[in-house]
Amino acid sequence: MVANKFVSIVIVLCCLLNTIHKSEQVVYRLITETLQNNVAGEPITHERTEWDFDPEISKARRGLFYEKNGFRASKLIESLGVGIDGKEQQRRQEQRYRDVGKLNGEHYRNFS
Structure with a gap:
């Protein structure tokens, strides 16, 4: 239930952010970086690595x-x-x- 609300809020924010003009890019960048770094995690966090460990x-x-x-x-x-x-x-x-x-x-x- 809470997850559905969160997903719908994120979808609405993404739709609103697509209509932003060039002069409002600072706000757009601030919101997208906040969502990506704090909610989704940085892209490097999701990379799988293999280590040889003995x-x-x-x-x-x-x-x-x-x-x-x-x-x-x-x-x-x-x-x-x-x-x-x-x-x-x-x-x-x-x-x-x-x-x-x-x-x-x-x-x-x-x-x-």
Whole structure:
């Protein structure tokens, strides 16, 4: 019942929009884009895609990721933090000096 009313409203709107003159194209475009994007969905939403997925590969790659980047990418984050310009050891030393009095790089006391 509600769907029939909705369909009839959409049909009436489409018929009215077909009679709009060129000067009223902004309103026409606004209404059609609103209907298409909010009611019908964007056209790309309706495309079917196929993906080759094998969960066993991901289990094998997890171990390689942990070995290379550490758990939760801790080694990767550290390497991004020190840079790649040849001054990595100097920055690591500065970080160690900065982190004195902290537990795992975090404050163990709440300084307000």
